Amino acid sequence: MKILNYWLGYNFLLILASNLPHWPVPLLPWINCSLYFLIALVSFTIFKANAYNKEIYFNIFITFLLFSLGIVSIFIGENYSFGNDYIGWYVYEYRKIGLAFLLSFTVIYIGVKKIWGCKSVALNYIFTALIIMPFFLVLFKDFLLDKDFLFKTHYVLLYKNLFLFKLLPLLFICLYGLVSLKYDRPMGEYTNSTMAIFFLILGQELFSYYSSIRKIIIIQIDQFILTISLILLLVVLLKKVAYILSEIGKFYEALLQGHHKELEPLVELRSKKGLLTFRFFLYYLDYRRNFFLFVVILFALGINIVNLPLFLKLNIFLISLFFLIIVLYFSRLYSRHFQR
Helix, strand or coil, rough: EEEHHHHHHHHHHHHCCCCCCCCCCHHHHHHHHHHHHHHHHHHHHHHHHCCCHHHHHHHHHHHHHHHHHHHHHHHECCCCEEEEEEHHHHHHHHHHHHHHHHHHHHHHHHHHHHHHCCHHHHHHHHHHHHHHHHHHHHHHHHHHCCCCCCHHHHHHHHHHHHHHHHHHHHHHHHHHHHHHHHHCCCCCCCHHHHHHHHHHHHHHHHHHHHHHHCCCCCCCCCCHHHHHHHHHHHHHHHHHHHHHCCHHHHHHHHHHCHHHHHHHCCCCCCCHHHHHHHHHHHHHHCCCHHHHHHHHHHHHHHHHCCCCHHHHHHHHHHHHHHHHHHHHHHHHHHHHHHHH
């Protein structure tokens, strides 16, 4: 209930702030900021209640909390709530760089913990810092040492460096997946799903940076993909919270904390009818993946025949492809889960 109250309070502040002078911002970024804050709250709840992988959820909490507070930058400018254009671009520049570092650090930390397999939290943090800092300093040292560097080079160089920097966590997600398949190290279903969604978020950011560099009009398709990705991440985190609060979750949590002597044997009860229905649906999706791919190809050919603007065709196709990836991923994930 506290989560809901805090989230509603944040949204109330967003509504009030939206009436102040600010940069022109469409609706979706406001929605995404609200989702950022809600994800931060849920992650903090998991961090407090969960004894396993606590630091992962703490990293997510810090990252998305600062993402949600980053909206302050749109109120800075000559004709806006406070400050001037110089300060506005200055804050915008360092907000972009700082948030890129936090998100990359969060993702790479999970990859390091999975690939290295070290149980020491401190060593995992140190190793993550040793990996990320050289790339970060090489790409952004000029921006950090010279506060006016952005004005000398324009924003294109900043976006190019952000694009290159975001390739690093994307690489670690791929390595994470390869290690998971090869060695089958236990990290948990929720962590695996979280990394898959981070892949979507990073892919969306790379797409956004590339379109800005090439000056491609995308009509907020990047924000739409981000919204869907954040909702998926929120669903995964809420499932984690529900598991922690369940009897089974409390049982295993007590085991992790060393209170196993006080526990009674626990049997998980499931609805066979609901489980079989869900399994049948997922198997249908899994065995029809070629059919879905065929539909996407036909759809792409169809919109190519229709006389639509090029950027609109691209957006329609990307939305279709995005939903195809979501369907295939979750159908494959849960089909494997049921086959165990």
